[in-house]
Amino acid sequence: MKNKRRSPFAAALVIVAGLIISGGSYAAANAVVKHSNTSQAVTQSQLEEGKQLFLANCASCHGKNGVGTSAAPTLIGVGAASADFQVSSGRMPAQADGPQMQVKPVQFTREQIDAIAAYVGSLGTGPAIPSADMTAANGDAVRGGELFRINCAMCHNAVGAGGALTEGKYAPALKNIPNTRIYEAMLTGPQNMPVFNDANITPTDKKDIITYLKYLDENPSAGGYELAGLGPVAEGLFIWIIGLGLIIGFTVWLGAKSN
Amino acid sequence: MSEKAKEHRYESGLAVVQSGKVSDPGIEPHRVRMTDKSEKLERTANRQVAALFIASAVGSAFSIFAYFAFPITSDLGTVRSNTLWLGFGITLGLLGIGIGAVHWAKTLMPDAEVYEPRHQSRSSEENRAAAIEIIKLADQESGFTRRKLIRRSLYTALAMFPLPAIFFFGGLGPNPADTLRHTMWRKGTRLAKDPYGTPIKASEVTEGSVFHVIPEGLQDLTDTKLEEKAKAAVLLVRVDPSVLKPIAGRENWSYDGIVAYSKICTHVGCPVALYEQQTHHLLCPCHQSTFDLTDGCKVLFGPASRPLPQLPITVDAEGYLIAQSDFHEPVGPSFWDRSAN
Incomplete structure (x- = not known):
């Protein structure tokens, strides 16, 4: 019987081989949507600092090693881009539970954010932080505007003024958002925002959309004061209260006797 | 109680008796500016x-x-x-x-109050009598009362005159026939990205993704492009297949968690495209109708009365997403002869 005895390592070997095959084929199948962007070199000390910061600030909800708890989702595979978006915009660390995580003053320095992002990025395969070259606002603003109206404007408003969603959630305004953060939001789909991967909105498309948003930031509305860009509700309220109020005021004055 | 009120006093009943009528205050005293x-x-x-x-x-x-x-x-x-x-x-x-x-x-201009009493609107008795005389004379001279044949044929002519308008207005615009019941989608039509018409592979639609979809070939249309787009626009979403609630008869309408629904709201036809990735709610921005994407897009909230129509999809040999058929019901809002469901 001795010769039929399997080595104690056989089971482990089979499991490892299985994991490599399934993981490898999954990665291959999804290769089209993954970023192979390695613009920032990650050092070991950065990873170590990121891990310490993660344990101190994130792990209570996201779990040790980012496996997730009942309070917050797993961060394995969300990528450095997602962590950078959440932390550098001040949404994370979260202050309180609610329909949506709020923007707050940023809690970390740029170096610390990079360290956290590098650590979260090392937990699994996910999109990396896009390079400055990918997010430069030197694309085609007209094309970006068309893509923005089709893919983004229904929630964020045609001029990026933001808008309401269901049950207390909302799409934030997109005025003066750093280019990298716009790119990361499209790529990772934070919170209730859908994911717009590189097959859906290509890196060129993303660049064009950033160019359009930057154009809006720099060019005021040609039609005069835009009343927050909210459209017919704000405009109607203005004309009914201020416009009609002025007309009523004039009418009263016309009919009043002089003192 | 004034004289007038006394005159109109009733013994019983529900009549409202006016007492203490407001008297005419006249012009207020002049105040010097x-x-x-x-x-x-x-x-x-x-x-x-x-x-x-x-x-x-x-x-x-x-x-x-x-x-x-x-x-x-x-x-x-x-x-x-x-x-x-x-x-x-x-x-x-x-x-x-x-x-x-x-x-x-x-x-600065004089501010003395002046008033001018309103003249009586009733004409004088002489004018009234003269008017009656004119009408009588006209009737006598034209024979309007006497000539029955002429009078009745005139009535008939006047009654008939507006009738053609019913047909003119009824025929305004081409009859839509059954164009409201069909869209551009056919068996095998590839799902393509709005606006440039790039076909979509199933592998590109990662979980949580939203694609704004038009039928492939739409961008080549010229005259009818907007009409066809208005009916055929589709929202494509991939969710974890386990959260999709199976709907009888539609088990194979989705592909590995990828579902396609009409983007045209069943309320008044706005594009429903506000998708929340975590709640799987689809919100219409016009009147806040909310649909549950995981449950056949049934209405959760708002004025829409029907779920969004689902487009049955599958993949072709090259891995591109294609339609299995057209929608199985008319898309968009109700119209005159659309059945209730």
């Missing part, structure tokens, strides 16, 4: 009116200045200052004249 009492104030008002007219003249001059100082150039932003300052000048020009004239009349 400050400008009539004080020379100084009169001079002030005089200067105010003149100042308003001068302000008007300055405003008009300013709008001429603004026309040259803030021209509209190729930079669209210049429209803003051009419109603002031209409008400011013209407004001052008009308001100065108007307010000045009214202020002049109210403070």
Whole structure:
């Protein structure tokens, strides 16, 4: 019987081989949507600092090693881009539970954010932080505007003024958002925002959309004061209260006797 | 109680008896204006009116200045200052004249109250009698009462005259026939990205993704492109297959968690495209109808009365997403002869 005895390592070997095959084929199948962007070199000390910061600030909800708890989702595979978006915009660390995580003053320095992002990025395969070259606002603003109206404007408003969603959630305004953060939001789909991967909105498309948003930031509305860009509700309220109020005021004055 | 009220007093019943009728207060006593009492104030008002007219003249001059100082150039932003300052000048020009004239009349022109009693609206007896005479004479001379044949044929002609309009208006525009019941989607039509028409592979639709979809070939249409897009627009979403609630008869309409629903709201046809990745809610921005994407897009909230129609999809040999068929029901809002479900 001795010769039929399997080595104690056989089971482990089979499991490892299985994991490599399934993981490898999954990665291959999804290769089209993954970023192979390695613009920032990650050092070991950065990873170590990121891990310490993660344990101190994130792990209570996201779990040790980012496996997730009942309070917050797993961060394995969300990528450095997602962590950078959440932390550098001040949404994370979260202050309180609610329909949506709020923007707050940023809690970390740029170096610390990079360290956290590098650590979260090392937990699994996910999109990396896009390079400055990918997010430069030197694309085609007209094309970006068309893509923005089709893919983004229904929630964020045609001029990026933001808008309401269901049950207390909302799409934030997109005025003066750093280019990298716009790119990361499209790529990772934070919170209730859908994911717009590189097959859906290509890196060129993303660049064009950033160019359009930057154009809006720099060019005021040609039609005069835009009343927050909210459209017919704000405009109607203005004309009914201020416009009609002025007309009523004039009418009263016309009919009043002089003192 | 006045005499009149007594006259109309009833023994019983529900009639409302008016007592203590408001009496005519007449014209209120004349109050002398400050400008009539004080020379100084009169001079002030005089200067105010003149100042308003001068302000008007300055405003008009300013709008001429603004026309040259803030021209509209190729930079669209210049429209803003051009419109603002031209409008400011013209407004001052008009308001100065108007307010000045009214202020002049109210403070300096005579303010004695005058009244003119309204004349009776009833004509005098002689005029009434004369009018009746004219009508009688006209009837006698034309024979309108006497000539039955003419009178009745005239009635018939007048009654018939508006009838053609019913048919003219009824025939306005082409009859939509069954175009409201069908879209461009056919068996095998590839799902393509709006607006450039790039076909979509199933592997590209990662979980949590939203694609705004048109049928492949739409971008090649010329005359009917917008009409077809208005009916065929689709939202494509991938969710974890385990959260999709199976709907009888539609088990194979999705592909590995990828579902496609009509983007046209069943309420009044706005594009429903506000997708929340975590709740799987689809929200219509016009009237807040909310649909549950995981449960056949049934209505969770709002005025829509039907779920969004689902487009049955699958993949072809090359891995591209294709439609299995057209929608199985008309998309968009209700119309006159659409059945209830």
